[in-house]
Amino acid sequence: MSNIFDLFKKIEQSSASTAPVSFIIVGLGNIGKQYELTRHNAGFLAIDYIAEKFGARIDRLKFHATVGEANIGGARVLLMKPTTLMNNSGVAVGEAAAFYKIPPERVLVLHDEISFDAGIIRIRRKGSAGGHNGLKSIIAHLPGDTFPRIKIGIGKKPNPEYDLADWVLGKMPESDIKALKARFDDIACAAEMIVSGKIDDAMAKYSK
DSSP: OHHHHHHHHHHHHHHHHHSOOOEEEEEOOOOSGGGTTBGGGHHHHHHHHHHHHTTOOOOEEETTEEEEEEEETTEEEEEEEESSOGGGHHHHHHHHHHHHTOOGGGEEEEEEETTSOTTOEEEESSOOOTTOHHHHHHHHHTTSSOOOEEEEEOOOOSSTTSOHHHHHTSBOOHHHHHHHHTTHHHHHHHHHHHHTTOHHHHHHHHOO
């Protein structure tokens, strides 16, 4: 029986590989060596893990981003890391969504969230930018804020007076990196469920 299931899986993957791109997953961050392992790059780190898990490479320049494609949840998915820097992420996302005629509901955004401790994730169906400049830009370049997102906790500022830019652009301590990496597989599984149309199940299972 296992051989039959393997055959069905291969057929499904083959069908997805020849279908047009029908979903976008974008990880937010800033390009450049100086930004590696900073809190603001949690989305980049998560989407790199997703690419590896699903056998894709994010290595082509297109839509003001480095991109790759993967078969996820029975769909052909465009994986994106905008090269515009965080505050202009919407330029890349809007261009790709317009090219493939993909509605906001089929654009999943992975981004850092300072309201949660490192390693906490929350899934939302839609919502405002909540002060996140990357999300502000995406909302400005898509028809609305109805795109799902996975919020990745990076830890709160040590005190209210601490400069926000200094905090999100600061390097993560090893303990926080470890906490994030421990959730990457959950993020990848949640992304697969969302692509498959099971966002309620993903929220119930992984928003903890």
